[in-house]
Amino acid sequence: MTIMLAGRPDPVMCGCDGAADALIPVDEALRRGLALATPVAELETLPLSRAHGRVLARALRSRSPLPRFDNSAMDGYALRLADLAGPGPWRLPLAGRIAAGDAGPPSWPRGSALRILTGAAVPPGCDAVAMQEEAVAAEGAVTFRRRPVAGENIRRAGEDLPAGAPLLPGGRVIDPRAAAVLAAAGMGEVRVRRRVRVALFSTGSELREPGERLAPGQIWNANRHHLTGALALPWVDLLDMGVVPDDPAALLSALERAAYGADLVVTTGGISVGEEDHMPAVLARIGAGIHVMRLAMKPGKPLTIGQIGGAVYVGLPGNPVSAFVTWHVIGARIAEALAGIAGGGLRKTLVRAGFARDRVPGRCEFVPARLMGLDGTGIEVVESLAGSVSHRVALLAGADGLVLIPADCDHVGRGDLLEFIPF
Ligand SMILES: Nc1nc2c(c(=O)[nH]1)N[C@H]1C(S)=C(S)[C@@H](COP(=O)(O)OP(=O)(O)OC[C@H]3O[C@@H](n4cnc5c(N)ncnc54)[C@H](O)[C@@H]3O)O[C@H]1N2
Numbered sequence: 011m012t013i014m015l016a017g018r019p020d021p022v023m024c025g026c027d028g029a030a031d032a033l034i035p036v037d038e039a040l041r042r043g044l045a046l047a048t049p050v051a052e053l054e055t056l057p058l059s060r061a062h063g064r065v066l067a068r069a070l071r072s073r074s075p076l077p078r079f080d081n082s083a084m085d086g087y088a089l090r091l092a093d094l095a096g097p098g099p100w101r102l103p104l105a106g107r108i109a110a111g112d113a114g115p116p117s118w119p120r121g122s123a124l125r126i127l128t129g130a131a132v133p134p135g136c137d138a139v140a141m142q143e144e145a146v147a148a149e150g151a152v153t154f155r156r157r158p159v160a161g162e163n164i165r166r167a168g169e170d171l172p173a174g175a176p177l178l179p180g181g182r183v184i185d186p187r188a189a190a191v192l193a194a195a196g197m198g199e200v201r202v203r204r205r206v207r208v209a210l211f212s213t214g215s216e217l218r219e220p221g222e223r224l225a226p227g228q229i230w231n232a233n234r235h236h237l238t239g240a241l242a243l244p245w246v247d248l249l250d251m252g253v254v255p256d257d258p259a260a261l262l263s264a265l266e267r268a269a270y271g272a273d274l275v276v277t278t279g280g281i282s283v284g285e286e287d288h289m290p291a292v293l294a295r296i297g298a299g300i301h302v303m304r305l306a307m308k309p310g311k312p313l314t315i316g317q318i319g320g321a322v323y324v325g326l327p328g329n330p331v332s333a334f335v336t337w338h339v340i341g342a343r344i345a346e347a348l349a350g351i352a353g354g355g356l357r358k359t360l361v362r363a364g365f366a367r368d369r370v371p372g373r374c375e376f377v378p379a380r381l382m383g384l385d386g387t388g389i390e391v392v393e394s395l396a397g398s399v400s401h402r403v404a405l406l407a408g409a410d411g412l413v414l415i416p417a418d419c420d421h422v423g424r425g426d427l428l429e430f431i432p433f
């Protein structure tokens with residue numbers, strides 16, 4: 011990173027840049043938010059078929075080895091290597107056939123081979139399977155041109171996972187990969203955490219629903235639909251309360267209703283410093299404990315995190331990109347922690363700046379950015395999509411992720427290495 015200490019020709023500023031001393035660093039805000047987010051304690055037992063996307067309550071061990079028994083990796087012929095004496099080719103009579111699902115014979119005559127199909131249990135004494143492309147079967151016998159090596163084409167019991175080995179950790183989301191593992195291990199039912207109850211509303215007297223006719227000064231509600239989309243998760247039970255106007259009484263009653271029985275209350279807008287930003291006063295009225303307010307983050311300075319009774323409160327800024335970034339970087343992490351998801355957190359990679367920019371240091375910046383392909387050293391180059399972006403929601407659709415500019419940086423040079431959070 012090139013830090014330019016003097017002579018900023020054209021710093022990218024927004025009106026809310028300024029003294030950063032009173033601002034909370036993003037990592038600290040996240041730490042405080044996560045400290046409030048105790049995983050929901052209640053558990054449910056669900057059939058695996060209804061547990062997709064849910065969060066495993068505790069670590070599981072395999073009850074039996076995977077695979078359960080030695081079986082053939084190929085369609086071919088099961089044999090005993092001792093029966094291939096002298097130089098080849100070797101001809102053995104066929105003594106039977108085993109397909110996947112067959113129990114297989116308890117024994118088979120020495121000096122013979124068995125037709126075997128992929129997935130079938132290898133018979134006792136069989137020490138190799140020759141694939142059929144390397145054998146010729148005719149008139150009740152099979153001829154092998156090559157001597158298989160010991161164990162060839164045999165998938166051994168327990169080679170994927172021995173009995174008693176860790177299967178999946180607690181806190182794992184049952185995604186399709188985990189579901190396959192659970193099913194293969196015979197887990198017909200799983201113990202999962204109950205869903206996280208999230209109450210959501212947007213604040214703003216200017217907001218109308220998409221499709222509605224707008225009067226002058228009104229806009230369509232983008233944040234509600236971003237967040238209902240982001241929260242359309244199997245581990246979330248969403249109470250979508252729509253829009254609440256910029257009216258203290260209406261906001262207070264909405265907040266009371268939201269906090270009742272919720273694990274997480276999410277609002278957008280009304281948390282800044284204008285006289286129509288009523289949320290700080292309403293939060294004080296309701297007796298919320300406020301743990302984060304004013305972040306060293308751009309966009310997202312007004313993000314507010316607190317506690318209302320038993321619920322965690324996340325107040326996202328109203329500007330749609332600010333709401334998106336703060337949700338993605340912090341809000342969603344808190345929701346994951348409440349759900350008991352282990353090892354959540356943001357995936358980050360290193361990328362090379364395909365842009366140059368002077369800026370005012372103080373707040374770290376999350377800039378929507380597009381991947382432009384690899385440079386000569388095999389590192390992705392990113393193009394930032396704009397300087398000051400908090401209202402430019404249309405940019406999000408073309409972004410591949412957020413590029414992170416550290417708080418103390420006052421110049422990004424083309425080719426600098428930066429952290430990147432892919433979507
Ligand atoms: N004097 C100051 N003014 C502002 C500051 C500041 O520090 N001093 N901070 C600015 C920053 S940064 C942000 S971010 C916004 C945040 O304000 P609020 O969270 O109170 O949000 P609103 O004022 O309600 O709305 C801001 C903006 O976003 C539009 N909006 C709101 N909700 C939605 C929605 N659901 N869908 C689409 N657009 C929405 C709203 O119409 C405003 O244009 O404050 C700055 N001001």
Ligand code: MOO
Nearest residue numbers: 309310311332400
């Ligand atoms: O900091 Mo505000 O969230 O940029 O728009």
